[in-house]
Amino acid sequence: SQMYLSGNDDIMETGVTYLMVNGESMEQLRYEDILDTPIREQYHFTPFVNWCNDPNGLCWYKGYYHLFYQSNPNEQKWGNMYWGHAVSKDLMQWKYMPYALKPQRELFQSNKLVGGAFSGCAVPQKDELQIFFTRDIEKIGDPESIRQSQWTAVSKDGITFSDEEELIPALSLKGADVNFRDPKVFFRDEKWYMLLASNYGGKGTILLYSSLDQKKWNFIRPLLQLDDKNVPSLECPDFFRVDGCDVLMAAVMGIRTKYGVYQPVQYYIGQWKNEQFTIRKTGVCDFGSNFYAVQSFEHLGRRILIGWICDWAGEHETIRHGAYGSFTLPRIVAVRDGVLYQKPADEVYRFAGDTLLEACHCDKAKVLIQQNNYYACIQFEGETSFEILAARDGDSYLKLRGDGRKLEILSDRNKDTQARYIAETQRIEKVELFMDRRVLEVYINNGEQVGTRLFIKHSKDGVFSAAFEEGQKVGHIVVKQMMPIWRENRG
Ligand code: FRU
16 A cells, blocks of 8 residues: 655554644644645645745655655744655655754754754765755844854664764855855765855855765865845755756845745756866746755656745745645656756656546637646647636636747736746647646646746635637647545555
8 A cells, every 4th residue: 555644653553643843842633634724735745734945855765765855843934944854655645754853952942043954965875875964053133143064964764864963164165154055965076076055255156065085075166156246145056967968956046026036946057077067058947936946866867856836925824734835746857959858757647637628629628626736738739829727716816828939827916916927938839737726837848848836825626727819729638637645545
């Protein structure tokens, strides 16, 4: 039988888990009470309760995919970061594990500090899982007080970590300010390398360190710097090789527009040589704007990427025992003709169930869905103009509008009513929609462009309706129910 949701070790037996509050008091929670709150996605990963950001330590180790993540177990907002942990056999159904890392307790008891165990990565060794992460100490509301240092720890079973050791102390690099975090470690040309997010010489920078033994780390150079005063740091750097290209990714911190914060994940395709990176092509990873702090890893020849579905405008309700924050579907990365592709992993499609609608050569399609979690795929024959209503709740809507070359996500959200999220391509041949409670992921042409967008409302009834410009017909359209990952739902 399949493994599924679990809050801690004994959940499988008892169906009950305990919520830690400030690491002290305990509250009993049952699955049934929390699985079906309006703010829990049904087939995207969400934390058991409360807050999550950045995926961390993604890897395959001893027969399981491991997903660690920035987690605040106590509130539906950022603060007091733990490393949450979940494992999976299929990248979709996750079992919650005990927290892997906690904030330094003695420091945090005063309640005047936030911070804790910040983002990082995992490096599976033969008989050990090694993680690299940042310890952050900061006083609430005082950015000058921030101290960030790089640490490592190891685990035999992939669950319990020990032998924590500081590798690179805070404020140890001349020219770098308090932003100094998110180690990404990789092996290349007989050496270990570490990338760090920082502000160096006043600019948002990815720093490069190297090591022969993973203990002693030497600063080499800034690998990438942005010449933009508004960008204090390039967070959560990621670096990998795929299809003969080297790819660097970073979450661009701090860009503000008149609509609010816009923090894209930027990718750079280029070449790594002699500890330098030459960029050939740059792009935005996801045009939907609710996408940040992406991390990738390799398993059996697949480069798998998962991003955090963030909510900068903080528009969503907080609901007791709900989960605030979720992760994208697992995406497989490829580079084709100099373009970065991200398509949903095959495992995702195994959760597509009953067909709710299927048609060929139609000019209109409509289906009301009992649950707001579905998958839709439209294949176009020509350059078709279309409008798709993906979700609706009272007067609120989430729509897609396209003209054969351009696709725009439209919504009537409170705080950024006029914000526009647009993807352009040579020709739109295929559009796939994954709607899941508040989350929409749109894939164009098998991942040539991807957009992640949140819907502020969360009616339980989904709606899908598509219409094509007069005289135009669509090639093929199919809508399927998606099955929830949080229950044993397959034979
Ligand atoms: C990105 C980030 C990281 C940091 C973490 C803290 O969202 O700011 O740079 O390590 O979140 O939770």
